[in-house]
Amino acid sequence: MMGLQENEFRGIIQIDKKACKGCDGCKSVCPTGAIEGKYGANHTINQEKCIDCGQCLINCPFGAPIDTIDMVDQVMARLIDKSTTVVATIAPSVRVAIGEEFGMEPGTLATAKLYGALKQVGFKILDTNFTADMTIMEEGTELVEKLRHYFLGEDTVTPVGPLPQLTSCCPGWVHYAELNNPGVLKHMSSAKSPMMMAGALAKTYGAQNIWGVDPQQIYVVGIMPCTAKKFEASRPEFYNAAQYWGKRGRTGNYPDIDTVLTTRDLARLLKKLNIDLQAVAEITDADNPLAQYSGAGTIFGNTGGVMEAALRTAYFVITGQELPILSFEPVRGLNGVKKTDISLHDAQTGKDFILKVAVVNGIKENLTSVIEEVEAGNSPYHFIEIMNCPGGCVNGGGQPTNPMGTAWIDKYKALLPW
């Protein structure tokens, strides 16, 4: 198959032929046009185009697309094995959706219950929100360096990429760009996604400074609202912790993230272990340094959230003051492309400049115009957040499927008179 590196997962999402009714609902949400088959006939997924985002899976009214990577039993086996330190890294969006699998309302914030349940079954916690904050430090610093270089003419230590800078947190978007718009990859922030940072951090800083264990004995499980994260974790680039220790005289070859469970997978794991999330004792985990996160880290799961979090820090770094109003409304909400300008006053040089940002909410509907400008080199923006799923990770392909799923309506929306 074309377009894959060695050992990368392929065909994560498959369509169950018996369940498919050929309604074309999936085609109306698929960002890459990977779904083939005529209206009324069984559909199949062209795996060379698929980016594993799982939008078809959560929107299908018949539950035909399935996630074929099931690691629940393997993770349970690791939890029983006492010589392994099993680390869970929980994405922001998991905490507001996993409750749905246990009879809570969508949006119920279940962080403390989730920590309680994970501890009870034997996980150590490295909250992805902590590494989301780290992503902001890395990606934000990168952005500030570029701004200082291009606006203020300052020299940089290492060569910087061109503006606009594109966010790199969404594995669906990264995979999409690699397949369809490789010309924009030089604009992509070099910062890893929070999950991949969590994997590398767990097996270095976590192993050495926090848990005091051999990095080879650590098994990191990404708990994600996303099926594309399963693909991302399988990429051959992400053996950085092993390489880090290799340079420092310790042998071994192991991936940064060992496996990924979606929100649905984790709910299944907890149910197999007879744990009811509603009944679990709450834990705040206040003395675990790897579970400390800021409000900026947690909003990563929303469309516009990465932008908002980055602006809070970039504004502070450049102006020397905190943003006066932290809830940055222009990048919130479910509009397709959200644009705004922020005027900045550089504290060091006293110069003023305007930072233009855009947020792309959903690749399928909203990417084309924005990315064409970037490819043509006449994009008016300096920083662009792009997420594959409409609404952001909260609506990711690994989230609980919601009975409100009504993708078939899109097909007929054009016919409706109002």
Place this chain on the structure above:
Amino acid sequence: MAHYDYEEKKLSVSRREFLGLLGVGAAVIWMGAYVTTDLVKNRKKYIRMRAQGLYKDDGQSVIRQSHNNKALMDMYAQFAGKPLSTVPQELFHTKYVDRINLGGVI
């Protein structure tokens, strides 16, 4: 000449009744449209509810900016140095692959 006994059944709908039936029909169609509109509107409701959950988490956080996360700054101080410095470049940054020009793996 053929002869038919059949007598056509008289359907007597008065003008008033006809207008009444028309009204009932319109109401049924209108309600259907109303329900569908609601369905279209509410199908994104769960996204908004989950998003509100995260904004609530942000709002109730004592610390709301990444650079004020003390545990994170401790990590940089004890382990990684500064953002974008050597250790972060080794561990927290990556490169991307042009998959159009990537050979096939069987």
